[in-house]
Amino acid sequence: MGFEELAVNTSLNPGGVSFAFAITTSNNPTSLSAALPGYAGFTTAVEACDPFTTVSVCGTTLTGMAARSAGTGDMLTFSSIGTTPLSGPVTIYASNAYGIFTNAPHWTDPGVTITDDGTSFGFRGVGPSGASTVPEPATVGLLGLGFLGTALARRRRRG
C-alpha cells in the first residue's frame, strides 16, 4: 500500500492551499476508500485527475464518491475509488490523483486512513491549517457588486 499526498499552490485555486493524493495497492481492490480529517472551517472542493504532478495517473473513469462529514465538516471521505493496473516487474494498482481545493493559508500533518478491502492503513498525511482569512474569489466578486450598487444608489440620490 502506498500513499502520496501533496500540498500545492496552484493557479486553479489561487485563494488557498490545495491538496492532492493518490493511492497505490499491490492487490486489485474491490473496495478502496480514504478518510482525510482536518477540513473543519475551510471551504473545500474535490476533483479527480488534476495535473498537479507529472506522475499523475488518470487511468480510470471510476472516480468514486466524496462525502464531507456533517457539523463542522472536518472529515473528507473518498469511497469506491477505482484503480488502474500499472505493469512492471510487479503489477501495482494506482488510483487517479485527487485534488482538494481549500481556502487554507497553511498546511499541517493529520493522520489519514486508507481502507483496502476491509484492511485499514494509517499514514501521516497533509491537511489544511491556519485561519481561513483569504476570501473566496466569488465572495470578492459579490462584495464588489455590493460596493458598486451602493455607489450607484448614492449617486442617484445626489442627482
Next chain:
Amino acid sequence: MSVSKPVILTVLAAPALLAVTGAGASPAPLAPGGSVSPIPTYTSTGTPTVNVLLTRERKASPKAASRWGSRSSR
C-alpha cells in the same frame, strides 16, 4: 427610453467581475454533510501553474497500520 450611464457601467462591469471570480475554475464547494458522486474530473485544457509546497510519500503494511492505530487512539 434613456439608459443612464451608471446602468450601462454596471452591465459592462458584471461580465468582467464574473470573469475574475471564475479565474480559479475550481469545482463546486463540498459543504458539510454533502457529497458528490461521481467525483468530477479536471477538464480544462490549459496547464495550471503548480508550486509544490510539500510532498508526503509513504508505504505501509497492515502491521504498520495497527501500530499507527494504537498511537492515534491515545
